[in-house]
Amino acid sequence: MLGRFITFEGGEGSGKSTQARLLAAQLSRVGISTEITREPGGSPFAEALRAVILDPNMPQHSALSEALLFYSARADHLDNTVRPALNAGQWVICDRFIDSTRVYQGEAGGLPGEIIDVLNHMVVSPTFPDLTFILDIPAELGLGRAHSRRVDKVNPDTEADAYEKRDLAFHWKLREAFREIAAQEPERCVLIDATQEPDAVFAAVWRAVEARLLAPAR
Ligand code: Z5A
Numbered sequence: 001m002l003g004r005f006i007t008f009e010g011g012e013g014s015g016k017s018t019q020a021r022l023l024a025a026q027l028s029r030v031g032i033s034t035e036i037t038r039e040p041g042g043s044p045f046a047e048a049l050r051a052v053i054l055d056p057n058m059p060q061h062s063a064l065s066e067a068l069l070f071y072s073a074r075a076d077h078l079d080n081t082v083r084p085a086l087n088a089g090q091w092v093i094c095d096r097f098i099d100s101t102r103v104y105q106g107e108a109g110g111l112p113g114e115i116i117d118v119l120n121h122m123v124v125s126p127t128f129p130d131l132t133f134i135l136d137i138p139a140e141l142g143l144g145r146a147h148s149r150r151v152d153k154v155n156p157d158t159e160a161d162a163y164e165k166r167d168l169a170f171h172w173k174l175r176e177a178f179r180e181i182a183a184q185e186p187e188r189c190v191l192i193d194a195t196q197e198p199d200a201v202f203a204a205v206w207r208a209v210e211a212r213l214l215a216p217a218r
Pocket of ligand 1: 011012013014015016017018019039040070096097098100101102104105145146148149163194195196197198199201
């Protein structure tokens with residue numbers, strides 16, 4: 001039987017990586033084997049492209065050229081990490097996926113939605129997520145968390161990536177676009193208040209996994 005595919009989406013510092021790890025640990029406690037991965041990245045070739053995509057010193061380029069890099073990385077990630085795991089019956093938890101493209105390159109970057117639809121058809125189909133968590137947080141709070149994590153845990157000189165450097169209006173636009181996706185696709189997406197403590201956020205995540213993915217199988 002195919003595994004289930006779960007994605008976490010949201011603005012910077014919304015807690016996606018934290019919640020992805022908590023979910024992988026909880027699934028393993030209930031006996032479900034899980035692969036945890038991320039985008040951009042998640043396979044050796046895609047991780048190499050990640051370094052290019054997130055390099056804050058890259059020359060200016062269009063939303064289309066950026067999207068094509070993301071989809072090149074995504075094609076390799078799907079072929080070498082996501083699909084093999086799902087085919088082996090594992091569940092896959094991915095930190096960011098197609099909704100990030102729709103929000104960052106589409107809504108915020110101006111790339112027409114039809115181009116993203118075509119790329120999804122070429123690259124992603126039929127491997128769309130079964131469940132997507134959209135972690136919702138005011139832009140200032142998320143950026144503050146991302147900043148403190150960088151300063152606390154890496155080293156004080158580490159630079160913000162190309163997206164973190166954008167202005168606050170850009171980050172508010174992202175938040176609205178993620179909320180819009182959640183409103184448009186309620187059968188796939190669950191919007192969660194990410195300003196709560198990590199345990200409270202996770203309680204909401206787990207309730208949705210139980211209700212939407214585990215209960216029907218029982
Ligand atoms: N991007 C794109 O443009 N198009 C695409 O198609 C895709 C991606 C796939 C990847 O960055 C960038 O690529 C991203 C969009 C773009 N933009 N940026 N920047 P990334 O992977 O390097 O970073 P990120 O995805 O934005 O995640 P993040 O900033 O690393 O944060 P996070 O994963 O959401 O949060 P976290 O690491 O779990 O937590 C951040 C800090 O907050 C940390 O210190 C935690 O301990 C703390 N935290 C977490 N949860 C809480 C709660 N609930 N309360 C308080 N503190 C918390």
